[in-house]
Amino acid sequence: MATAPRSATRPAKSARKQRAAGRRHPLATVALIMVGLIGTGGAYALFTSSATAETQTAAAAQLDDGGKLFAANCATCHGMALQGTTQGPSLIGVGAAAVDFQVGTGRMPLAATGPQAEEKPPQFTDAQVAALAAYVASKGPGPAIPAAEYLTGTGDAAAGAELFRINCAMCHNVAGAGGALTEGKYAPSLAGVSAQHIYEAMVTGPQNMPVFNDDNISPADKANIITYLRYLDQTPTPGGFDLGNLGPVSEGLFIWIFGLGAVVAITIWLTARSN
Amino acid sequence: MAKDHDGAEGSIVGTTVEKYGDNPPTAGIAVVVADQIPNPGFPPFRPRVTDLYPEKARQQERRVSALFVISIIGSVFAIAAYIAFPIVPGDIGSVRINNLLLGVGITLGLLGIGFGAVHWSKTLMDGHDLVEQRHGTRGTAATREKAVEVFTLGNKESGFGRRTLIRRTLIGALVVSPLPAVVLFRDLAPITDPVELLRHTLWDKGVRLTRDPSGTPIKASEVTIGSAFHVIPEGLNDHEDKLEQKAKAAVLLMRLKPEDLHVSADRADWNYDGIVAYSKICTHVGCPVALYEQQTHHLLCPCHQSQFDITQEAKVIFGPAKRPLPQLPITIDADGYLIARSDFTEPVGPSFWERKL
Numbered sequence: 001m002a003t004a005p006r007s008a009t010r011p012a013k014s015a016r017k018q019r020a021a022g023r024r025h026p027l028a029t030v031a032l033i034m035v036g037l038i039g040t041g042g043a044y045a046l047f048t049s050s051a052t053a054e055t056q057t058a059a060a061a062q063l064d065d066g067g068k069l070f071a072a073n074c075a076t077c078h079g080m081a082l083q084g085t086t087q088g089p090s091l092i093g094v095g096a097a098a099v100d101f102q103v104g105t106g107r108m109p110l111a112a113t114g115p116q117a118e119e120k121p122p123q124f125t126d127a128q129v130a131a132l133a134a135y136v137a138s139k140g141p142g143p144a145i146p147a148a149e150y151l152t153g154t155g156d157a158a159a160g161a162e163l164f165r166i167n168c169a170m171c172h173n174v175a176g177a178g179g180a181l182t183e184g185k186y187a188p189s190l191a192g193v194s195a196q197h198i199y200e201a202m203v204t205g206p207q208n209m210p211v212f213n214d215d216n217i218s219p220a221d222k223a224n225i226i227t228y229l230r231y232l233d234q235t236p237t238p239g240g241f242d243l244g245n246l247g248p249v250s251e252g253l254f255i256w257i258f259g260l261g262a263v264v265a266i267t268i269w270l271t272a273r274s275n
Numbered sequence: 276m277a278k279d280h281d282g283a284e285g286s287i288v289g290t291t292v293e294k295y296g297d298n299p300p301t302a303g304i305a306v307v308v309a310d311q312i313p314n315p316g317f318p319p320f321r322p323r324v325t326d327l328y329p330e331k332a333r334q335q336e337r338r339v340s341a342l343f344v345i346s347i348i349g350s351v352f353a354i355a356a357y358i359a360f361p362i363v364p365g366d367i368g369s370v371r372i373n374n375l376l377l378g379v380g381i382t383l384g385l386l387g388i389g390f391g392a393v394h395w396s397k398t399l400m401d402g403h404d405l406v407e408q409r410h411g412t413r414g415t416a417a418t419r420e421k422a423v424e425v426f427t428l429g430n431k432e433s434g435f436g437r438r439t440l441i442r443r444t445l446i447g448a449l450v451v452s453p454l455p456a457v458v459l460f461r462d463l464a465p466i467t468d469p470v471e472l473l474r475h476t477l478w479d480k481g482v483r484l485t486r487d488p489s490g491t492p493i494k495a496s497e498v499t500i501g502s503a504f505h506v507i508p509e510g511l512n513d514h515e516d517k518l519e520q521k522a523k524a525a526v527l528l529m530r531l532k533p534e535d536l537h538v539s540a541d542r543a544d545w546n547y548d549g550i551v552a553y554s555k556i557c558t559h560v561g562c563p564v565a566l567y568e569q570q571t572h573h574l575l576c577p578c579h580q581s582q583f584d585i586t587q588e589a590k591v592i593f594g595p596a597k598r599p600l601p602q603l604p605i606t607i608d609a610d611g612y613l614i615a616r617s618d619f620t621e622p623v624g625p626s627f628w629e630r631k632l
Contacts, residue, residue, distance in 0.1 A: 166487050166505050170565040170577060181568060182575050182582055182593075205501050208568035210529070215497030216486070216504055238367040240375060274323050274397040 066135025069128055073109055082139050094204065095142020096133035101200035103129045105193075107207075115184035116207045143203040143213075150223040151195035153230035160224030161231075163217060168225070171209075175245035176232055181208065191233060195226045317404045325398050335398040342391030349383025356380055470629045474622045476508070476524040478603060483509040484528060484552065484613040492612040493528070498550050501569045504528040506552065508615070523623055525555040526603055527565055528613070531572060535586050542588065545604040547613065552603040553589050556624040557581060559596040574600070597626070 025031075071080065077088030084090030091098075102108040103124060107117040124132070133145065165174060173179050176190035185208055190198065199222055205211035217225070243250040325332040356376035363369040414422075430436050465472065483492045487505040490512045498504060506526040514520050533549040545551075553574070557564045562578035567585075573592070574583040581594030589600035601623050604616035622630060 162488055170563065179577070181566060182571070182573055182580075185568065187566075205569055208570045210503030210567050210569045211499055211501040213497070213499050213502060215494070215499075216502060236368055236371065238371050240371060270393060273321075274325075274402075 062131045062134050063138055065128075066131035066133070066138075069124070069132050070135055073123075074132070077110070082136065091136050091139070093140035093142045094136065096137040096145050097143040097200040098204040098206065099133040099136045100129060100145050101197050101204060101206055103132055105197055116186070119188060143200070146196060146199040146203070146219070146222075150199060150219050151226065152223070153195055153227050155220065155224040155227035157224070157227045157231045159221070160226070160228030163221055164225050164228050167212060167217065173245060173247070175242075176229055177245035179246075190229055193229070195230070198226050198229060320403065323398065323402055326402065332399060335394070339391050339395045339399070342387050342394060344387075346384050346387025346391065349380050349385075349387055351380075353377055353380025353384060470627070473523075473624070473627060476618055476623060477511060477514070477520050478508050478524055478526075478615045478618045480615065480617050481608070482615045483608070484526065484605065484615065485509045485511075487525070488512070494611045495547055495550060495607050495613055496611065498528060498530045498613075500530050500532060500549070502528075502530050503565075503567045503569065505555075505565065523556065525563065526552045527555045527567065527574070528552045529567060529569075529572075529585060531585065535572065537587050539588060542602065542604070544606070545602055545616070547605055547607055550605065550613065551585060552605050552613075552615075553583075553585070553600045554603065554619060554623040556600075557596060558591075558598040558600060558625060559594070561624045564600065 070078075070082075074091075077085055078091050079085050079088075082091040102117070104122055104126075106120040106122040109123060110117055111120060122129070136142075137144065164172075164176075168176075171179055171181065171187035172190055173187075178187050178189035180186050187209070201209060202212040202217065202222055202225070203214070212222075214222075237245075243254055325335050353376075356379075357373065360369065360373050360376055362373050435442055484504075484506045485492050485508065487507045490507065490509065492509065493504060493506070504527070506528045507521060508524050508526075511517060511520055511524065528550065529552075530550045533546075536546060536549060536551065538546065555563045555565055557576045557578065559576065559579055559581050562576050564574050564576040564581070564583065566575035566577055567573075568575070572585040574585060574589065576582070576594065576596065579595050581596035582592050583589040583596070583600050584592045588602060591597065591599060601619045601621050603619060605613055606616050608614045
C-alpha cells in the first residue's frame with residue numbers, strides 16, 4: 001500500500017526533469033507516503049486494539065469480531081480462510097468445541113513450537129473466546145460447545161470410573177494424574193480441569209488425543225466420566241500423601257531417597273564412635 | 276572378655292583356648308593365602324568426653340533418659356489418639372487421621388527405646404574394643420566319637436543293617452509316598468493344550484466388534500477419523516470365563532485416512548475404509564497397548580515403551596517388542612456393523628515356547 005505510490009512517482013520525477021514542470025506538486029510523493037503509512041498503521045492499530053481490548057462485543061457483532069480476532073491472531077498459521085498452512089492444520093469443521101478448548105485453556109495461540117501445545121493462562125477473555133468459537137463454527141459444521149446439563153457432575157461416578165479406566169486411564173492415569181507419551185508429548189493431569197473443557201476434549205480429540213465422539217461414548221456417559229473426575233477432585237486420598245498419584249515412579253523415588261536415606265543415616269550413626 | 280587394650284589375658288573365659296585347647300579349628304577357609312595381610316590390631320584407645328568429665332556423663336545420662344521419656348509419651352499418645360480420633364464407619368478421612376496419629380505415636384514409642392539404648396551404649400557403657408571369636412564348625416574329637424557310637428548302637432539295636440527285608444520295604448515306602456502329591460499337582464495344569472488356548476481367541480468369521488464394556492455393536496459410520504474405540508468380541512460379556520477371554524481378545528479400533536495406511540498386498544481387505552483393528556496385547560510381555568496418538572498414529576505400550584506404527588501395520592519402531600501387533604481382519608455386515616473376517620491369523624500377545632512364528 002505504501003510502496004505502490006512510491007514506485008508510481010519515480011517515472012513522474014524523471015518526467016519532471018524533461019518537462020521542467022510536472023503535474024504533481026514536489027511534495028506529493030511525501031504526502032502519499034504519509035497517507036499510506038497512516039493508513040496501514042491505523043488499520044494495524046484497529047486490528048490489535050480489537051484483539052486486546054477488554055470491551056464487550058455485542059451479540060450481533062460477535063461473528064464480525066470473531067473474524068477480526070481470527071485474522072489478527074490465528075490466520076498466520078491456520079490461513080485466512082481457515083484452510084490451514086504448513087504451520088497449522090485446517091480449522092474447517094473443527095467446531096466451536098475445539099476452539100473453546102484450545103483457546104479457553106490457553107493452548108492456542110501457540111507460544112512456541114514444541115512436542116505439543118501446553119496449557120497456559122488464556123490470552124483472551126471469555127467473550128473473545130466465544131466470538132472466535134462462533135466465527136470458526138460458522139465456517140463449517142463441527143462439535144458444538146456441550147449443553148450445561150452434561151456438565152453438572154451429578155451422574156453415575158461408578159459407571160464413569162469404569163469408562164475412564166477403559167478409555168482414558170492408559171494415558172491419563174487411573175487417578176487422572178496424567179502421564180508420558182512418546183518424544184516429549186504427554187497426557188496432562190485432569191485435576192481441576194473444568195467440566196466443559198473435559199467434555200470438549202473428548203469430543204474433539206485435541207493434539208494427539210483420539211476422538212471419543214458421541215457414538216463411542218454417549219453424552220450421558222461423558223457426564224458420568226466428568227462426575228468421576230469431580231469425585232477424584234473432591235475426595236481426599238485415604239492413604240495419606242498421594243505423591244501426585246503417579247504410581248510406582250513417585251512412590252519408588254520417595255522410598256529410595258527418604259526411606260533408604262534414613263536407613264543409611266541410621267546405619268552410619270549406629271557404627272560411628274561417640275566422641 | 277578377650278584381649279583388650281589393657282592387655283589383660285588372665286582370663287580365658289569365652290576364648291578359643293577355652294573351647295578348643297591348643298588346636299583351634301580353622302574358620303573354614305580352604306585356601307591358605309600366602310600374602311595374608313597381618314592383623315593390624317585395634318586403633319589406640321581414645322577416651323570419650325564422658326570418660327573424662329563426669330558432668331558430661333551426667334548430661335548424656337539425662338539425654339538417654341529423655342529419649343526413654345519420649346518413648347513413654349509416644350506410647351501414651353498413641354493410646355490417647357486412638358480413643359480421641361476413632362474410625363467413623365463410612366468416613367474415609369477418619370481412617371486417615373486415625374492411622375496417621377496412631378503411627379506417629381507408636382513410632383515415637385519404639386524409636387525412643389531404640390535410639391535411647393544405642394545412645395546409652397555409645398556414650399556411657401564401657402568403650403573398649405574387643406574380639407569375639409567365631410565358633411568353629413567342627414566338633415571336638417570326643418563329640419565326633421560319641422556320635423559314631425550312637426549310630427553304631429542304633430544300628431545294632433534296630434537291626435537296620437541286618438534285617439534287609441524291613442530296610443528295603445521302608446525305602447520303597449518312602450519313595451512311593453510323594454507320588455500322590457505329584458498326581459495332585461499335575462492335575463492343576465490346564466486340561467486342554469495351553470498352546471491351543473493361546474492360539475485361538477473369541478474372534479471368528481462374522482463376530483461383531485462391540486464396545487468395551489457395554490457390548491453394543493459398532494457401525495463403521497460411527498468410527499470417525501481420529502477415533503479410537505476399545506473393542507471386545509460380541510458375546511464376551513456372557514462368556515463364563517470372561518476375563519480370560521478378554522485378556523486375549525481385546526482389540527483397539529482406529530480410523531485413519533485411507534491414504535495414510537501402508538497396506539501390504541495380503542492384507543488389502545483387512546481394513547474397512549481406513550478403519551483398522553489391532554490386538555491390544557503387547558507382543559513383548561502382554562501389557563495392554565492402548566496409548567494411541569491420533570496425529571502421529573503411534574501406539575505406545577506403557578510398560579516398557581514399545582512403540583508401534585499403525586500406518587505400517589503396527590510395525591515396531593521403538594522398544595523391546597520384537598513382533599508387530601496382530602491385526603484383526605475386519606469388514607462390515609449387511610446392517611453396516613463392523614464384523615471380524617476371521618480370528619487373528621497368529622497368536623496374540625508375547626512369545627511362548629511352542630510358538631513357530
